[in-house]
Amino acid sequence: MRYALALLLALALALSSLAQDSYTIRLDTIANLREAPGLDSKVAAVLPQGTELLVSGHFNRWLKVVHNDEERWLADWVLHTRLPVNGIAAMYPTTLVVVDNCCLVDRSCATDAEWVRGYYDFRASWCPIRVEISAMSMS
Secondary structure (H helix, E strand, C coil): CHHHHHHHHHHHHHHHHHCCCCEEEEECCCEEEECCCCCCCCEEEEECCCCEEEEEEEECCEEEEEECCEEEEEECCCCEEECCECCECCCCCCCCCCCCCHHHCCCCCCCHHHHHHHHHHHHCCCCCCCCCCCHHHHC
16 A cells, blocks of 8 residues: 555656746856756856747756757756746745845845855855844745
8 A cells, every 4th residue: 555655746846847837037147057956067058148949847056047949957045037828927926035145135246156155155045134034945
């Protein structure tokens, strides 16, 4: 019985991830697209502000996007705007935004090294404004 429940749960999770709709974003700044999700992955392309991308999935803090008919990865903390669908504003679930980088608080970061430094500075509480994250928002 346990195995049947575990199998059903795994199947439900797999189907829910397949049901996610794709959507389009517009970059609000220049951005690196990577071959895999992670700052240590090779930069596949550098895109200018205003580029529109189709988001087809996500993994942790990385968006899987389609660019020139190839799947690439974009960090979700790169400033972007979700575009409306068919002229109607996209419906967003109500969620709290988790800030975990000083680049989103008190500085402008352009390079990977600056983003990494901003992350570690945030962890050390070196940003002038610390955003408190409740246990409820971590779910």
